[in-house]
Amino acid sequence: MTPHSILVVNTGSSSVKLALCVASGRRLWQQQRSWSQDLPALLETWLAPWLAEASPPPELVVHRLVHGGSRFIAPTPLTAEVLTELATLVPLAPLHNGPALEAIQWLQGRLAPQDIQQWACFDTAFHASLGEAASTYAIPAHWRQQGLRRYGFHGLNHQHVAETVAACEPAVHRLISCHLGAGCSLCAIRIPPDGPPRSVDTTMGFTPLEGLVMASRSGSVDPGLLLHLLRQGVSASELDDTLNHHSGLLGLSELSGDMRELRLRAAEQHAGAQLAIAVFRHRLLQGIGAMAASLGGVDAIALTGGIGEHDQALATELEEALGWLPAVRWLRVPADEEGLMARLCVAAAT
Numbered sequence: 001m002t003p004h005s006i007l008v009v010n011t012g013s014s015s016v017k018l019a020l021c022v023a024s025g026r027r028l029w030q031q032q033r034s035w036s037q038d039l040p041a042l043l044e045t046w047l048a049p050w051l052a053e054a055s056p057p058p059e060l061v062v063h064r065l066v067h068g069g070s071r072f073i074a075p076t077p078l079t080a081e082v083l084t085e086l087a088t089l090v091p092l093a094p095l096h097n098g099p100a101l102e103a104i105q106w107l108q109g110r111l112a113p114q115d116i117q118q119w120a121c122f123d124t125a126f127h128a129s130l131g132e133a134a135s136t137y138a139i140p141a142h143w144r145q146q147g148l149r150r151y152g153f154h155g156l157n158h159q160h161v162a163e164t165v166a167a168c169e170p171a172v173h174r175l176i177s178c179h180l181g182a183g184c185s186l187c188a189i190r191i192p193p194d195g196p197p198r199s200v201d202t203t204m205g206f207t208p209l210e211g212l213v214m215a216s217r218s219g220s221v222d223p224g225l226l227l228h229l230l231r232q233g234v235s236a237s238e239l240d241d242t243l244n245h246h247s248g249l250l251g252l253s254e255l256s257g258d259m260r261e262l263r264l265r266a267a268e269q270h271a272g273a274q275l276a277i278a279v280f281r282h283r284l285l286q287g288i289g290a291m292a293a294s295l296g297g298v299d300a301i302a303l304t305g306g307i308g309e310h311d312q313a314l315a316t317e318l319e320e321a322l323g324w325l326p327a328v329r330w331l332r333v334p335a336d337e338e339g340l341m342a343r344l345c346v347a348a349a350t
Contacts, residue, residue: 025339068122126155162197181305215257
C-alpha cells in the first residue's frame with residue numbers, strides 16, 4: 001500500500017531539515033533548524049510536539065545517511081541488524097552518519113514500528129555504478145581489501161539532478177552535475193536513451209573530504225603534506241579537525257566559509273576573500289575538465305546547491321572560462337534530496 005505521507009529527515013553536521021512529502025516527492029512543508037551540541041534535545045523540543053499533533057501521522061520516515069559503504073546501495077529498511085552495521089561506518093563520515101544515527105535512535109523510542117517504518121537512503125548509492133578504474137586507489141592490495149576505495153558522495157542530489165535533466169532535456173546524454181554548497185562535488189553522469197542515469201566519475205572519494213575546495217573542508221591535499229605535518233607532531237585528531245572545520249574557503253580567506261560574504265569582501269579588495277574565490281574557481285575548473293574527460297565530452301553542465309543555484313558571478317565566470325567546450329548547455333537545478341528520498345523509498349516499500 002502506498003503511504004500517503006512521508007517524513008524525510010536530513011541530518012547534517014550542524015542542522016536538521018525535516019520535510020513532509022507525498023509519494024510523488026512533492027513537499028507539504030519543510031523546516032530547518034541548526035544544532036551544535038545536543039541533537040536529541042533539539043528533536044525533543046521541535047520534532048516531538050509535531051509528532052504528537054500530526055494527524056494523520058506519517059506512514060514512513062526516511063533518513064539521509066551520507067555513507068553506506070559497499071553494502072548499502074539502495075533504499076534500506078532500518079532493522080536492528082542494519083543499524084549495527086551502520087554504526088561501523090560512522091568513522092567514514094563522522095560529521096554526518098553519527099548525527100543521523102542519533103536521530104534514528106531518538107525516533108525509535110517514539111514511533112510504533114508496526115505503524116511507522118524507518119528507512120534510509122545513502123549518498124554513496126548513486127555512485128555504486130562507478131567502474132573499477134574510477135573507484136580504485138593506487139594502493140596495495142591488502143589495503144584495498146579493507147574496503148579502502150573511492151565511494152563518492154552527494155549522490156542523492158546528483159541523482160535528482162540527472163533525473164530532472166533527463167526528463168527536461170532529452171538530447172543530453174553526457175552531464176556534469178556541480179553540487180556547490182557548504183560541501184562541493186562534481187559528478188560525471190551518462191544518461192542513456194533507454195535507461196536510468198549512471199554515475200561514471202566523481203570528485204569525492206573514500207570520505208567527503210576529497211575533491212573540490214568547500215566552505216570549511218580542504219578538498220584534496222597532497223598526502224605527502226599530511227605526512228610532513230604528522231612528522232612535525234601534529235596529531236591525527238588535529239589534522240581531522242583542521243581539514244574538516246578550518247580549511248577550505250574559511251582557511252583561505254581567514255574570514256568566512258560563506259561565498260556570499262566573500263563576494264562582498266572581495267569587491268572591497270579583501271585579499272583573503274579574493275584568494276579564496278580564486279582557488280575555489282581554479283579547482284572547480286580543473287574538476288569540470290576532468291569530468292568532461294571521463295565522459296569523452298559533455299552536453300550539459302548543471303549547477304545545483306546553495307552556491308551553484310544562486311551565485312550568478314560564478315556561473316558567468318565558468319561559462320566564460322569553459323567557452324572552449326563546444327555546444328554545452330548550462331542549467332540550474334534546485335537541489336531536492338528530500339523529494340528524491342521520498343520517491344525512492346515509496347517505490348522500494350510498495
